[in-house]
Amino acid sequence: MDGRRPLPLLVVVLLLLLARRSLTSPDADVLFAFKATIIDNSGSLSSWIPDTDPCSGHVTKWAGVICDNEGSVDGLRLENMNLAGVIDVGPLAALPQLRSFSIINNGFAGTMPEFGKLTSLKAVYLSRNKFSGELPDASFAGMSWLKKLYLSNNQFTGAIPASVAALPRLLELGLDGNRFGGAIPQFRSNELKMVNLSNNNLEGSVPAGISNMDASNEGLCGKPLQVSCSLSSSSSSSSSPSSPSTNQPLLHMSSMVVLSLVLAIIAIILSTRRRPPVKNVAVKNSKPAPTKEEMMEEGTTRSGGGSTTSKKSTKETDQGRLIFVKEGIGKFDLRDLLKSSAEVLATGNFVTAYKAALPNGTAMVVKRFRNMNRVGKEDFDEHMRRLGRLSHPNLLPLVAYYYRKDEKLLVTGYAVKRSLADLLHGSRLKASVDWFTRLKIVKGVAKGLNYLYEELQMLSVPHGHLKSTNVLLNDSLQPLLTDFALIPVMNPAHAAQFMAAFKCPEYKKQERTCKKSDVWSLGVLILEILTGKVPATEKGGTDLPALVNSVPREEWASKVLDGEVNPTPEATTKEALIELLQIGLDCCEEDDEKRCELEEALDRIEALKEASSGDHAAIDIN
Structure with a gap:
């Protein structure tokens, strides 16, 4: 037997290994x-x-x-x-x-x-x-x-x-x-x-x-x-060069005494204005949302805003005043909001929102949160400043905030056309939302979400609460994302109970969220926009991924797309809608490892061709 015969086999094996290596x-x-x-x-x-x-x-x-x-x-x-x-x-x-x-x-x-x-x-x-x-x-x-x-x-x-x-x-x-x-x-x-x-x-x-x-x-x-x-320099120069260690502790002690005195005055003012406790009163589980006046009165009273003395004592603190994080917005304070006309926009376990019309005619939205105690004031301030720096055509900007230990106020701009949920599910409006408008909204939402991913890479879930009620619309029906990036400051138990990202499959199965939890929320939103149905994440809703998967793809146009939209989409638009349904399903994949990446979803969405005929008039949903 030829002793050299195995050599070609060895060469083949080496070549295969090298070829496999070159594939990576x-x-x-x-x-x-x-x-x-x-x-x-x-x-x-x-x-x-x-x-x-x-x-x-x-x-x-x-x-x-x-x-x-x-x-x-x-x-x-x-x-x-x-x-x-x-x-x-x-x-x-x-x-x-x-x-x-x-x-x-x-x-x-x-x-x-x-x-x-x-x-x-x-x-x-x-x-x-x-x-x-x-x-x-x-x-x-x-x-x-x-x-x-x-x-x-x-x-x-x-x-x-x-x-x-x-x-x-x-x-x-x-x-x-x-x-x-x-x-x-x-x-x-x-x-x-x-x-x-x-x-x-x-x-x-x-x-x-x-x-x-x-x-x-x-x-x-x-x-x-x-x-x-x-x-500071004059104090330093007046002290004896030979005994710097003698005067510095005294100066530090003096500062501490002044600070303690100011805090004591504030504490006395707050305690004297605090309402006496009410005992043996049964409180119902459900109660109407507090009026804007009650909300502002409570904030002003607790911050010492009810008397001249308390206003002066809190002037040098952040208690009792709005902290602005967005430039180019006219300044106002809690008293301006208190004087303004207002209406309740939304009330629930997560947030109560009010529309406030300032004396100059500008409309703002004031959101009241009671479950933002996850971090201390310094971390909260830093996070709010980070959100204030965000700027994108598809984000509703944070303008200012108010900090108290037990509750927070966030002030944002006002979106003229209210929410996407109103547009999709309001009986007066639903049939008026054409396919062109729905495609435009999906594209805007995806762009805004991708911007959050680019700018807030330090957050494991950059949005965290993406759903149709948190997609607002301006006068040209461009979508504006709101209530984003709040998980870092929300109480964990409250966030897990009410925020959209915690409805994802990975949290239900393993009690964890990840970067793709927002992608899952985007997928559900896409299916909601195209089917016109309320998703299972809301009370009485439908499992939309299961609904779409139960119908053969060739029947999606007739059995899945919102039947109340008239007219039937033309061929080019119908093709785009079917592909968009598939993108929505890919974003809703149960296994987050197999789930579509956000950048991939955005690229596929932006590649969709919109309707080419006619101008589309804005819809009045006020």
Whole structure:
């Protein structure tokens, strides 16, 4: 027997192995090299399987991987995965398309990873980990594309690196909740929209460029803080050089006494105005919504707004005043809202909404929440500012908010045409909503939701409450998403009971939500828009995915599409509607791993052809 005969077989095997190896993208090798540097005891990255690709087009196959339209990895979103270890970002330098990196809320420790090797990054999120130590001045040198940097709630010390201040395109910076010391540098970027330096050990004056940002530290002075730098410097200069430690504690004690006195006065005022308790009174489970006057009176009374003395005592606090987060809106206060004419728009277990017409004729919506006690005031303020920075044609902007421990008010703009639910299910209007309008609404909703996913990557569920009552319509019937991104501040039990994202299959089966929970809500909304039926997520509704799946696709046009819409859609539009039904089903897939990605859904929706004939008049639904 020829001893060399097995050689061709060996060659064939090697060729097959090499061929199989060539089928996987180089990005897969890079990610495996990165994975080898971290600890994944909980198996969060178990979908990173050898001999598979992380991307199929722009659809991701691996947990936490974001893919672009060319099938390359352009982001890592490894949030809330119980990952740990000391990160080495070196291998990621071989991903030329990598634009974002997020490891929020994990157990990573050690010093700052060398992100200077990843010069193409636009966003870095390291908040809520265990990083520590000083940051070298050159930590972010060369990262000229970096726009968003969040290092919040770690254990970093030392000065703020000069390379951070030198970032030319920086838009958002979160360094709060660390131990940074020294002076705040002058930032080079003139595009800064958000800076949070609170809860550190910083000293000196606040630079003019961030005077409207959150920079509250005990050692800082200047705007927006209520500490005069001249007073601070004169106090320091008047103290004896030989005994600085003698006067500083006295100055600190004096400040504490004044603060305690102010708080005591406020407490006395509130306690004297508090209504006496009523005993032995039976309270019915259902009661009418409080009037706008009752709501405002309660807020003003508790904040000390009922007397001249209490107004003065609370002037320097956030209690009793609206905090504005949107520029370009005329300023008003609680008294203006109290004087305005108003009507109740909606009332329920989740929120009570009022329309308030201000003296200048502007209409605003005031929403009253009683179940927003998940976070403290500082975190609540930060989240509201983040929402105030959002700007998109398909979002209803947050204008201002009012904070009290037991209840919150959110003030938004007013949508002229009310809600999509009114449009779809109002008996007077339903038959008037043509297919062109419904397609336009779906496209707008998908665009608005995708914007939230891009801007709020740190949130596991960027919207959280997507349904037809939370899609409002302007005078041209463009959709405006509202009540978005509230899960981080809602009481968990209340959110799980009432918010749309918690109706998804993964929460029903495993009591968890994920990024695709919003996608499931989008799918249900698409089916609701096309069938005209109330979904099962609402009382007395229909299981829409089951309904559509029970009918053969060739019969969808006659048996599934809303039969009250007249006229019957033309061939081009009908084809688009059938495809849109399929997109809705793909978004409603029970298994979230198989569920459509949001970007894929958006691309498919935008590719749909709308009706080509005629102009479509706006519908009056006032």
